[in-house]
Amino acid sequence: MTLDAPDATARPSRATLRDVAQLAEVSIKTASRVLSGQPNVREETARRVRDAARALRFRPNRLARDLRSGAVSTAVGFVIGDLSNPFYTQIAAGAERLLREHGLELFIATSDEDPERERRVTLTMLERRVRALFVVPVAEEHAYLVPEQQLGTPMVFIDRPAVDVAADSIVLDNRRAVREATERLIALGHRRIGLVADRTQVWTARERVAGFADAMRAAGTEDWQRWVHRAHDVATARAVASDLLAGPDAPTALFALNNRITAGVVNAVAGLPGPPAILGFDDFEFAATLGISVIAHDPVDLGRRAAETALDRLAGRTGMPQQIVLPTRFVARGSGERPPPKAGP
Amino acid sequence: MTLDAPDATARPSRATLRDVAQLAEVSIKTASRVLSGQPNVREETARRVRDAARALRFRPNRLARDLRSGAVSTAVGFVIGDLSNPFYTQIAAGAERLLREHGLELFIATSDEDPERERRVTLTMLERRVRALFVVPVAEEHAYLVPEQQLGTPMVFIDRPAVDVAADSIVLDNRRAVREATERLIALGHRRIGLVADRTQVWTARERVAGFADAMRAAGTEDWQRWVHRAHDVATARAVASDLLAGPDAPTALFALNNRITAGVVNAVAGLPGPPAILGFDDFEFAATLGISVIAHDPVDLGRRAAETALDRLAGRTGMPQQIVLPTRFVARGSGERPPPKAGP
DNA sequence: CTGAAAGCGCTTACAG
């Protein structure tokens, strides 16, 4: 098959600044000036350059630009555990909104909740010389970030603090929130409270369970551990809740320690006669409709605060890393306020 | 304040390959070979280089590497409208999983449902020389992508087809799905069906409304347009549904044409006496519990198919752009199957 | 207002 038109259809390579300069009959430097908006170019020259750029469909190479001008990239990285969990993606949405107003672009990548992948993804972003880095960490080990930190890349840990690198972090007051919510359940008369928590590896799960322990111990329940169950995904949470309710000594209240677990628990309980009171950590769209009491907070705000912190650092604020603790609020709702039945099983 | 240690604490600049080579007493080329895993280096030399790299906390500059070696970046871009909508983020999750297996890294950025921002974000990714590009488009105009397309960057449009650029796309069979679901409602006896659709600018909304029109016309309802209402976010959908149900001639069934609208409609209907049948487009976590019939499909699969398409192109498959239409399935559930009440108002 | 030279930090040929 022969092509008649010499290079009408085939455009093997991308036009560079040099091509534009050549076509416009100016130096490469002048072309650069025009296309990157620098002043001091005669209007007619500028027009020639712009025309040439358009004709050649020129698109600057950011890699080259950023490389030459040092690490003044406008890219900011966000490493998240799970793209399917709206809790994380809403944090990202909050951060993005604020960063955008400051001319920065947020790029999100996922660790898929794997510490090793988190490390790789984080390093890859750093190798791409992001201006700042946000991490919702799953790994417990972040010492490898210390050099980057020292080189001045602002890093903010979200939802869980950094362990072995001194970085800013934004977290919720997990422990107090769960302690107080548990106290409410106890005040309503509940003694058999089934807690469904995420894996012990997860910092927030540990904090929340500690809050539960605080309240149970204060109420004189020393064997609180027997009420703690684990689930990481919706399906497991559902199974755990079903088993609990079917077993002997079934709990009169179920306390789900994050949004995925709440989803599982709610689905397990649906349609059951004499359902238990249900509490959840994290608010969700159908909580009011379903009458679930929750520990509410705003993930978008979490992201916004993280972005603020990074912007502060970029603006030159120095000093010790800070840990910002955001308050949560308890939202009492219908069936979540159900007291235990009078007649025991 | 004077610093005693010369440069123990302050590390002004990043170590480069050149620094590593110097410390290891080899050429820069040899250092490069070791650190990028090329063969033909004596083990002892390699060790010296690795030690030097570690000592200097060397981290390669991907910008420089990618610039020199041409556009063989491992970065792939994904432009999404709204980070808060799990429908989109799950598509991204699906794409990411497959791409990762092929050594590619997915970076997600958001257009915030603004055509102008979509354009900027897309161009910025292209300037960063991503290997492939995924877009869930909000804009109707994509002619500016034609040159990039011609330069061989695979581009896949998801959920909505590209209009003025010949690119691959993956979409759902919106029209047929809604037509058949509407036919079911009609078969159940419903005549007053309140449809709540997204803005007319959105392609999927137009297709879905067309499906509704097909079914209504086939049933002899020529004034189907009076049953079509619009809402873009949860709050508006809720208000629209409330108004509809409170008004005269209230619908006996509500059909919500996407996940956000369903959320609003469900919350509006909650606790109402004699609630209407509810159908939704897009499945969701609480649909079974709430007894909502839905047009179900798997966003993760949508992403996976998009990734497959891009990988095919990267592998050199040529030919006309394809439009892949994925089937949906109707899931009938409790209250969604409610027939209209016998006694009219 | 415009341009020739040097260089950002790497890798690609090409020699030895």
Place this chain on the structure above:
DNA sequence: CTGAAAGCGCTTACAG
């Protein structure tokens, strides 16, 4: 097994 030279596509000084 190792290295000196050139260059990826831009921008930063520095001249005129």
